[in-house]
Amino acid sequence: MSWLDYFRAARKDEPPPSASAAKERLQIVLAHERIGRTREDFLPKLQQELVAVVARYVAIDPGKVKLDLDRGGDMSTLAIEIELPGPPANKPQQRAAAG
């Protein structure tokens, strides 16, 4: 960094350089992809089995199963949202979430 850059940085409130965001994002996504190369991605199967278990207890519409994954560095979260049919009356539908 030349001394000129200090002038520029001082003039504008520059956001943090985006390259560090790039590195962090790459590290996370690649860590997960490298695991996937050696063993099969279990998520499809996990999801199928979870839905099958729920279906044993309640009649669910397999189209109304929503998955939300967030792969993190230290921890990932998987939210599975299954719409359970409500009681026959006009009550709002219940939701179950497994995390």
Next chain:
Amino acid sequence: MAQVIVVTSGKGGVGKTTTSAAFATGLAQRGKKTVVIDFDVGLRNLDLIMGVERRVVFDIVNVIQGEARLNQALIRDKRVDTLAILPASQTRDKDALTREGVSTIIEELSADFDYILCDSPAGIEKGALLALYFADQAIVVTNPEVSSVRDSDRILGVLQSKSKRAEEKRDKVKEHLLVTRYDPNRVERGEMLKLEDVREILAIPLLGVVPENESVLKASNTGTPVIMDTESVAGQAYKDAVGRFLGEDLPHRFLEPEKKPGLFKRLFGGRAA
């Protein structure tokens, strides 16, 4: 019925994915229900450019092979609620995509979306052919450079012979030229093909010109489609292109070299040479 738009080029690395992300986001920002599909099976990147890479569970191949439902594979954008992304598979090869499979997906998406954007892989092989097969319209991304212009011409030929519309002898695929990575300074110095030259050679309607701009790299670093950087010239150029696509009559901008202030002026804001 949704309109299917393929973003294609023949040549690699000219800005298809950048354009797909920007254009899809732009259409969605204008209230159009938009889904953008990554057709680059084995080398997915749209997820990174859209900033949703951490949220990918299923992909288009899972849907085609019946391992997931379409609505489970669709990633809803958290910034623009009318926008969804269907990622490519990173682990399977291109043969996992079948025409029947893609056809079913597009039909199903047609019911829920206004626009289906297909981010084509480079080349004119299977993946690229499949990406353009169902297209109603094509955005041909071209750099002002000899090999890119030649490949664009080639892909225009493919669009008019191998697309579904061509096979069924219906109205031809509507073509739009999008010139990207345009550097007016180099054009002025005579080092780069002029816009007029590219237009004259390819002879299809011009949708827009996106200048070479460092904000594109910055946007990819953070996973923000560059159209969201409303300060940047590339973002503004994409916004204009979306406007024109939706029928607005907007003049083309950023075609002339920017008059760069001298170093003295940049430092002290005074008058310089």
